[in-house]
Amino acid sequence: MIDFKKFASYSKAGPRYTSYPTAVEFKENFGVSDFESALKRNDKTANLPLSIYVHLPFCKSACYFCACNVIYTNSEDKKERYLGYLKKELSLISKKMDTSREVVQLHFGGGTPTYFSAKQLEYIINAIYQTFPNFAKNAEISCEVDPRHFTHEQMVVLKSGGFNRISFGVQDFDSVVQKAINRFQSIELMEKVVKIARDQGIRSINFDLIYGLPYQNLSSFMDTLKKAVSLGADRFAIFNYAHVPWIKRTMGNIDEKTLPSPEVKLEILKNTIAFLKDCGYEMIGMDHFAKSDDELTLASQNAELRRNFQGYTTRGFSQTIGIGLTSIGEGLDYYAQNFKDIKQYEAALDNGELPIERGIALSYEDRLRKEVIMQLMNNTQLEFKKIELLFNIDFKTYFAKEIQRLQTFIDDGILEVKDDGIYANATGGMLIRNIAMVFDAYLDKIPEDQRRFSKTV
Ligand SMILES: C[S@@+](CC[C@H](N)C(=O)[O-])C[C@H]1O[C@@H](n2cnc3c(N)ncnc32)[C@H](O)[C@@H]1O
Numbered sequence: 485m486i487d488f489k490k491f492a493s494y495s496k497a498g499p500r501y502t503s504y505p506t507a508v509e510f511k512e513n514f515g516v517s518d519f520e521s522a523l524k525r526n527d528k529t530a531n532l533p534l535s536i537y538v539h540l541p542f543c544k545s546a547c548y549f550c551a552c553n554v555i556y557t558n559s560e561d562k563k564e565r566y567l568g569y570l571k572k573e574l575s576l577i578s579k580k581m582d583t584s585r586e587v588v589q590l591h592f593g594g595g596t597p598t599y600f601s602a603k604q605l606e607y608i609i610n611a612i613y614q615t616f617p618n619f620a621k622n623a624e625i626s627c628e629v630d631p632r633h634f635t636h637e638q639m640v641v642l643k644s645g646g647f648n649r650i651s652f653g654v655q656d657f658d659s660v661v662q663k664a665i666n667r668f669q670s671i672e673l674m675e676k677v678v679k680i681a682r683d684q685g686i687r688s689i690n691f692d693l694i695y696g697l698p699y700q701n702l703s704s705f706m707d708t709l710k711k712a713v714s715l716g717a718d719r720f721a722i723f724n725y726a727h728v729p730w731i732k733r734t735m736g737n738i739d740e741k742t743l744p745s746p747e748v749k750l751e752i753l754k755n756t757i758a759f760l761k762d763c764g765y766e767m768i769g770m771d772h773f774a775k776s777d778d779e780l781t782l783a784s785q786n787a788e789l790r791r792n793f794q795g796y797t798t799r800g801f802s803q804t805i806g807i808g809l810t811s812i813g814e815g816l817d818y819y820a821q822n823f824k825d826i827k828q829y830e831a832a833l834d835n836g837e838l839p840i841e842r843g844i845a846l847s848y849e850d851r852l853r854k855e856v857i858m859q860l861m862n863n864t865q866l867e868f869k870k871i872e873l874l875f876n877i878d879f880k881t882y883f884a885k886e887i888q889r890l891q892t893f894i895d896d897g898i899l900e901v902k903d904d905g906i907y908a909n910a911t912g913g914m915l916i917r918n919i920a921m922v923f924d925a926y927l928d929k930i931p932e933d934q935r936r937f938s939k940t941v
């Protein structure tokens with residue numbers, strides 16, 4: 485078994501691989517016309533169902549750890565104005581693609597979607613259904629909810645709009661940690677909001693927690709975890725805190741000296757996995773946990789888990805249509821991201837143009853490496869045959885150099901390369917970002933000290 489020191493030596497700046505190529509490779513030379521052709525091409529040839537992501541960027545106050553694309557505001561006008569632009573974007577999208585295709589996933593993310601009122605949420609939901617009328621009966625429809633902004637009226641609107649999954653941001657219950665991250669929420673508040681969701685028949689409730697936050701230690705985090713489990717969540721996302729103050733200025737409020745060391749983080753992670761297992765939750769993918777009979781757990785056991793910008797799914801690969809500021813769309817052969825600046829976003833729509841700021845068209849090589857990296861990230865294993873059939877290659881010949889570079893993981897006893905595939909064990913699973921990085925063709929071009937990613941451990 486790998487020791488703590490060795491494990492900590494794996495702590496490097498590395499991508500989280502929500503996409504490959506990563507967002508730093510999205511460029512402005514991929515513009516609106518490239519995006520429109522990609523939409524047409526995917527309509528005709530991709531034969532994929534749709535997944536819709538709607539970004540609702542507003543929050544009342546800054547949580548200092550937050551890496552999301554957020555606008556802090558108290559202005560009701562700003563929120564109301566945004567709704568009008570969402571509607572404009574949807575109406576443009578419907579002219580540029582076949583919106584009658586089947587939708588298997590809809591996700592409201594943020595920011596804080598429930599910073600919008602019940603009436604405003606209803607307006608957005610109606611606009612989505614008017615644009616995309618063909619939802620699958622078993623579509624996953626989910627909303628990220630900040631417990632500090634959530635009412636019974638909002639839940640009623642979500643429920644009647646078909647929402648069947650709620651994800652609450654919890655983060656940490658410890659008062660010292662809460663002060664350091666500028667986010668206060670009690671266990672009583674959590675009890676109240678869970679009840680609101682359960683009373684409306686929501687059977688899938690997820691809690692987001694973060695480890696690696698200021699002042700956290702093993703005992704404080706386990707205390708948070710016990711409280712969270714007692715509230716009966718069906719799933720947990722337990723994120724490794726991504727500290728990137730050079731990207732998010734509000735993270736400058738966090739004193740780096742108070743962040744737990746990689747060794748402490750590893751201890752937290754190991755104990756979290758063991759504790760949640762005892763409570764009946766399996767680890768799936770990199771940072772998610774679900775009950776043993778959850779469809780995500782079953783898909784994970786069959787190495788069939790997929791991940792997109794909305795999280796893990798069992799619905800296979802779909803084409804993601806991103807709506808709203810900064811949202812990212814993904815098709816078989818492209819990624820496209822909307823403007824991050826609200827003025828540019830609005831100006832594009834006022835001009836009658838889709839608000840695409842940048843993106844990337846994927847080459848054959850990108851698609852091949854993307855599939856390898858996603859298989860590893862999602863299932864912590866990879867069957868050569870699956871990739872060989874999809875891309876008509878001999879895996880071991882094509883990736884001979886990469887397989888050699890896996891030797892250090894093999895020597896550390898966390899990975900096996902067998903005749904038929906690559907298999908990480910439980911510890912390798914915790915280091916899966918490091919393993920996936922071996923297959924990233926862009927990373928070698930960035931000197932290690934210039935990689936502006938969060939730490940892998
Ligand atoms: C958009 S927020 C969730 C919805 C809502 N705004 C809230 O805070 O409850 C998405 C989640 O990303 C996670 N997150 C945000 N910043 C992070 C960071 N720097 N590192 C790791 N996870 C982070 C948090 O767990 C958060 O709940």
Ligand code: SF4
Binds near residue numbers: 543547
């Ligand atoms: S964690 Fe949620 S509520 Fe806090 S700033 Fe980020 S998006 Fe807003």
